[in-house]
Amino acid sequence: MTDSNTNAVPQRIKKLKRPKSHEAWSKLAQRRGVSTRTLDRWADDGIISKPEIINGRKYGDPDEAPRLDVGRPRRLPPRRPSSPEAA
Numbered sequence: 001m002t003d004s005n006t007n008a009v010p011q012r013i014k015k016l017k018r019p020k021s022h023e024a025w026s027k028l029a030q031r032r033g034v035s036t037r038t039l040d041r042w043a044d045d046g047i048i049s050k051p052e053i054i055n056g057r058k059y060g061d062p063d064e065a066p067r068l069d070v071g072r073p074r075r076l077p078p079r080r081p082s083s084p085e086a087a
Helices: 025-032 036-045
Strands: 052-054 057-060
Touching: 025 036, 025 057
Parallel strands: none
Antiparallel strands: 052 057
16 A cells, blocks of 8 residues: 555745836936935945846835935044144
8 A cells, every 4th residue: 555645746836926116216316305326325335225127227116215224434534734833
């Protein structure tokens, strides 16, 4: 007597992908009131996620809020050389 469960092949269930909403990088910048270069900098700094590139064009998630806890490190102004008169 053979067990029919031993020969059963598990079937994989395909997950349905949720359609992502995409907005052109330029429209996303216009909506936020910044330039596309600013969006690029934000993506490099981790403030927003990197754009998805489809056919050479950048698209972003219009529903994503920028992270406010991440910022670019501030640079100190250059030091002025001390004058010999001040000593």
